Amino acid sequence: MLFQFQQILLQIFHKFNQERTISAPFHLLRGKRSGQTVQDVGIYQLHSYFGILPKLSRKKYDEELSIFVNEQFILIKEDGYYELTEKAFEHLKKSQELVFDGWHYRGNxxxxxxxxxxxxxxxxxxxxxxxxxxxxxxxxxxxxxxxxxxxxxxxxxxxxxxxxxxxxxxxxxxxxxxxxxxxxxxxxxxxxxxxxxxxxxxxxxxxxxxxxxxxxxxxxxxxxxxxxxxxxxxxxxxxxxVENIRVKNPLSGSAFQTAELFFNGHSMEQISRKRGLKMSTIEDHMVELAMNDPQFDVEQFVSNEDVQAVLAAVDDYNTRKLKVLHEVVPQLSYFQLRLVLARGERVEA
Amino acid sequence: MKLEDILNKYFGYSAFRPGQREVIEKVLDGKDVIALLPTGMGKSLCYQLPGYIFDKPVLIVSPLLSLMQDQVDQMKQFKEKRVVALNSFLNPMQKRASIQNLHDYRFIFISPEMLLQEQVQQKLNSMELSLIVVDEAHCISQWGFDFRPDYLRIGQVLGKPNRPPIMALSATATQKVLGDIEAYLNMDSPYKFIHSVDRPNIHLGKMLFQGREEKIEWILDHVTKTAGPGIIYTQSRLKTESLSQRLLQSGVTTAAYHGGMDPLDRQFIQQQFIDGSLDWIVATNAFGMGVHKQNVRQVIHESLPSNMANYMQEIGRAGRDGEDSLAILLYAEGDEELAKFVGIDDYPVDAHVDSYISYRSRNELPTSMIHNGEISETAFRVLDYWMNQLQPADVKQRLSSMKYEKMRAVEEVMDLIETNTCMREQLVHYFGQTLENRPEDCCQCCGLQYENIIRVREIIDAPSKELNWKRRIEQLLIGFS
Structure with missing residues (x-):
């Protein structure tokens, strides 16, 4: 019998598909506003768990993790990545989980x-x-x-x-x-x-x-x-x-500014120059935008055909690792791949 | 208006309690004052009443944020709007606004840290105050059990020529500490009101045990058979939780209380205790400040307090209503070692001095020691203060003598355990006073029957209180269930 918290943790590890390190669930639960964590929410469909425990301490997290290791639910590798065991998958089948909506409330x-x-x-x-x-x-x-x-x-x-x-x-x-x-x-x-x-x-x-x-x-x-x-x-x-409790615009401040310029007709290069930000940062913002804004049209960057190819690859290889996907669909840049993943199975906003 | 009229108008009391009138009159005459009044004897009235006579703000320096908040809450409850607390709880915007309007307040509560800030000092220098109050003034003394290095700077900051009178307040201070207060605050031959520390309605018991588990068994037995309300003091957060859990399982309404808990939970517990829906609290020494409960009948020390002043303060939470109450000090072999360990646990050691130096030499801020988990915040405050005053070798010297002092303080509490003569006399002597009278059932050594003091616990058949959210919300909003 697992406790609620452990079930949630297991669920998150499962969704990360063994493609992130053991720290990723920690940042997710605390709602870290970094590009990586926010994008992972989209890529791995983790909206519900985002920021549900803003005060979770690393110590507490590590304690729970070591229980997982001792109970042989998880193997932690030297590079910080992990593998779930058969026992973990057995548990996932029968586990009943709490339903959260972290993405929309974020502590509010x-x-x-x-x-x-x-x-x-x-x-x-x-x-x-x-x-x-x-x-x-x-x-x-x-x-x-x-x-x-x-x-x-x-x-x-x-x-x-x-x-x-x-x-x-x-x-x-x-x-x-x-x-x-x-x-x-x-x-x-x-x-x-x-x-x-x-x-x-x-x-x-x-x-x-x-x-x-x-x-x-x-x-x-x-x-x-x-x-x-x-x-x-x-x-x-x-x-x-409930006034101002639900996050209407889940974009981070900087991403929001980029979005404004983009919708006003500026190209990504222009925005990069205008804001004095690196192109890679602007790309991060666009991915965040793709994740959050239903009006955002991915097809201005990636053809529908390519989108389908990526989604097929995700299924075929059961992965959301960019490196692998890039090998399968080499005509797309990493940025394009991230856009597709962010958009992929977007939850209803 | 006469003082009594003001007392009645603003506070609703008809007479002063011992010491209040004397202290207030001296301050109104412009004299410095040191007042030693036991907790619950109306210390805060000594500066609140003058606040309604003066037409300039009263500044109150207070070291404990929770206590400060509590006092501000209380004053606001009594419709005093011109009160502000300047402390680290404020966000930058609130802070700026408060400082800007500082001269408009009647009462300004401030933490010592905040007092040392440049912008605060500038503002204070530009305005006039009617009175400076230093609450918990014993914190200024390194011999005090609660030394706050920042307190030492109060004298430097506020001791300007033409300053208003200073009122130093404390509930517990030895002669030595009183001397320090006077010196460090640069007080001008202050008037001293020293109330007797003796509380004749608190009867002093003690129990000796072979082992720790025996002690716990005794508590479980005692608490299930005798009437509360009561407080059990123990050392660690973990112990508050385990002991309260065992009492709960024995059917006693109990809660754990310690500094690491959810702040809301702490308030709930205080309120439930005051309401009477909670009979016992198992607490670390974090419990008590600002808890105004009159009818606490028992205070039990599961572990040795780290010094006499703490012991005095903690048992002083019993019997505020003047009725007979019982304080029992429990001891099992080896407890003094534990108390010493706890006493010096949160104290800087030589290695911290070395580390501090190496941070400096690498041009890093020594405060990083806190963030890097090398040292606690309280310990760092002490270390940082001395590193700015003395050479490293002297700091080490100083730290080791203070550490020795803390261990000796535990030995002084041990004397209470070991003595065969009157415990009350010993306690009063410690504070440099003499005992005038001994009450009946004075203490364990003079002869004390617990059943003369406390009642047998009545076991009320509590109606099944299975949680029911509908009933509860109805009770809250429309008053019946």
Whole structure:
């Protein structure tokens, strides 16, 4: 029996297809904003895991990894690459995994929950007739946001509690999610004379490891957020709380500038000169763009025929290694290959 | 307006507690003051009340970020808007804005690190203050258990001619430390208010064991049979978790508390403890600062504190309401070695001095030692301070004598274990005071029956509290379940 975290890790190692080093999953989980990690998200279809554990320490990661080695799930080679064992593949067949949406939330789910927590804490105190209290959320921005929210929604009328309760119940009830996961979410909230439960306390009640608990918590937040976005008209209050939570433009700042110039008709060479950036950097940006923007047309760089050839090669040789693909489709440059891979099986944006 | 009226208007109290009036009057006269008041005796009122009389800001230097945040929260809760905390929690934009408007605040809390920054000093030099408060002033003394090198510079920064009065506050300081406070802050023949450190309603127990497991067995037995609320202090984060887990399994509502936990979790625990939904906390010495719980009935030390001042401060969290409370110090053979190890564990050694020098000679910043994992931040602060004051050989000398001092501090706690005479007397003597009276059931040596002090634990048949998210959110938002 593997713990959640290990299952997720195994899943990621599997998706990397043994073509990256053992450090790649670590950077992915922490959501590293480097060209390599971001492009790998596209190439290996790892959107769901991106940045779900921004605070994961290398020490903790290495500990889990050494369990994998001891349990013979994985062989680590001297050059830092790895191989999954038969035992690992057996496990992958039967494993049930949590569903994340890391790519779209990138840690912002915690902002949503902080807002919700402070709103609930405020309303609970208001209900008890306590007009002043010490907020658990210390972040000034969150506090200001909540103050505005309460005013805009006329909390003095005393109706807001009921309305919010209804939205929370309705939105959560219809999500296909274990009650256990809903408990984890709701018991992290606090109110008047009712401090939230600590991870240790929930873990004791639900008999789960704390790390797993937190992963379920994050996955549940992602599901909840997605549910809210699917039926915005049903949840007017929650809709306010998800303001700016979902990443609309997943491009990094620099890539975004390149994209703007590109869409304004500049060629890659012109952009490179104008921005004083190396051509290879501009290529990185274009790959990021191909990954993220459904409007971006890969065929202005690669013919449809060649795209098909690359995708066929990926299947035939079961690899996404550029070197191998370049041998099979030699007429394409590495840049073109990366564009195709980035585009390949793009998830719905 | 009379002081009492101000006390009533702004704080809602009708009378001062011992020492408060004297201290406030001296400060209003423009005199420097050192006040030694036990925790929970209204130290902060001593500078908050003058803040409402003066028309210039009060500057409060405070070493502990969590404590600072706690005080600011409390003041804001009482509708004081003109309060700000300048510390490393601020982002650059907030920091700039706060510094720019510094003169508009009534109370300015600041960390010593922040005080030393150029832009802060410039701003402070351009404005007038009414009072400078140095909280936890014992941190200035290298003999203090919590030496903060940055504190030594406070005197240099704030000790300008025409400076406002300085108020140095502490809960625990020996004679030697008091001397250091006066000297390093360049105080001008300060008025001293020294409250007795004795807390007659806290009864001092101790228990000796052969081995560690026996000690744990005793705790499990004792805690399941006697009434809390209580705190168990232990050394390591790991131990807080394992012991709390065992208590939970025995049906006692318990939580672990240590500095490495999620900050939100720490707040939850403090609040649950204050609410009464949590009976026991198993904690490292990170627990207690800013926890205002009046009715703590027991404090148990599973491991030896690293010095008398820590012991005093930790047992002082019991019985703030003045009711009888029990402090039990547990000892198993070899515990003093462990305490010494913990005491000097986070302390720079000779190798760090050498490493510091080689960083310098390679033209690298010695702070990289922290990032490279060679040394902890606290240890580096001490090292860095001395490396800037003394020659390397003298630094080594200094470090070794301080290390020796820390080991001796553990021996002083051991005296409490080994003594056959009054523990209370010994404790009070340590702080350079004399014991006036002995309460009934004074201490283990004078004769102490635990059952005279604490009650038997009532086992309430708690309704099954299986988690139920619907019930919970209803309870939070509409108040019934």
């Amino acid at each position: 789910e915690h902002v949503f929950f902080a807002r919700l927590s402070l709103v609930v804490q405020s309303l609970s105190h208001h209900l008890a007739g306590k007009m002043s209290f010490i907020p658990y959320q210390k972040d000034e921005q969150i506090q200001q946001w909540v103050r505005m929210f309460l005013k805009t929604n006329h909390y003095q009328d005393g109706q807001l509690q009921q309305k919010l309760l209804k939205e929370i119940l309705n939105s959560l009830e219809h999500i296909a999610m274990e009650d256990r996961a809903k408990n984890i979410l709701i018991y992290r909230l606090s109110g008047y004379n009712a401090a939230g439960f600590t991870w240790q306390q929930i873990s004791f009640e639900e008999n789960l490891k704390e790390m797993d608990l937190q992963l379920i918590y994050i996955a549940s937040l992602h599901s909840w957020l997605n549910a809210i976005f699917l039926q915005v008209e049903e949840f007017p209050l929650l809709l306010q709380m």
